[in-house]
Amino acid sequence: MKRATVIASERLTDRFRLITLEGAALKGAAWTPGDKVQIAMGSAFVARTYTPIEWNAAAGRMCILGYAHGDGPGGAWVRTVRPGDECDIFGPRGSLDLRRLSGPLAIFGDETAIGLAYAATRQEPRRVLSCHFEVGDLESARQVAVELGLDDAALVERCPEESHVAAMAAALPDLAAAGASFVLVGKAGTVQTLRRALTLPASRLLTKAYWAPGKTGLD
Template sequence: MRPARVAAVETLSPRFRLADLEGEALRNVAWTAGQKVQVSIGSGLSARTYTPISWDAESGRTRMLTFAHGDGPGSRWASGLREGDTCQFFGPRRSLDLSGLESPVVLFGDETSFGLAAALRDSPQGASATHVFEVSHVFEVSDVVESRPVLEAIGLGQAILIERLADDAHLAAAEAKVLRLAASGAHFVLTGKASSIQRVSRALKAVGVVSSRVKTKAYWAQGKIGLD
């Protein structure tokens, strides 16, 4: 476990907050975009998983975007964060390996994927000075009006947002957006809700996108806990 202090908290919307953690235990830490941290909340072994946006190993500081989904322990912890609070977490640890991606990249996900998208944009690969690394973002979200300014605040204002509909009827539009980019030879990163990932993955396979061009990571599934 790494002890850390909450150095800053910025409320971006009713459910999204940017949190900066700092501490000596965060110095000289090897981190790459896509890795996770598991923050201890409450008592016992209860923890919630986040994808850091950035990590400054020299100063010992990391930034993450929290999303309060529902009224569970994780949402209450994120909503109650205050500057000066302390916390402990495991990590960074392996979660999604983004090595080997070639431009252009299409990242599909949801609110739980915003942090990953920002991390990829700011990574040495995504921000390469030697060539333009194109990344298109397609997100399914519960509230477009809330999500748009959050994405703009973290530098992802050009993302395509598709509002969720009953019975996942919106996923047809999401598939169409993703498949439109498949012909360009894009690599795909599919994250967020497990069932949505499965559907988009099947659609890509149906049009001949080989598995080596697709990376997947389910962060959550309806009615289940324990995913990250």
């Protein structure tokens, strides 16, 4: 467990915040883009998982893109956290090792995957990256994507009947034919649907369900 202090919380949109944390315990940490941390929400037994988008091991400073997904502890923390607040952090720990994927990279996810995509650009700025996100608010997500330099991200508005997932899946064949490796993250149902549409060796694919409706504990 590492103690850290929030030193900045920048509001990008109503639901998105860039949150920077700093602490002596964060110095020297071995971090790779795609790694995760868990932040305790007032108790070691209630924590939420985030993908740091930057980590300065020399300064003991990390940054996350927080998305207030709902009304639970994680959403409340993202909305209300302020500079000076302290918290306990577990990690960083391995989650998605983007280094093992070769060739162009295609990331499919939702609002919770935008930070991962940004971290990927920091790791290999010259790597060809294609981003495809299902989102609830197109304008808000576009604003955040542009803020993080992901101007070309393809955004699809989420539909209650999930018909939008077919539009995302339609992009898979051309990317696969071009030699892309895939990262499928975010909502469990979408990850499963897209995974079934791909017939690729494990060396070209990483998957991780971050959340599912009505469930907690996924990361």
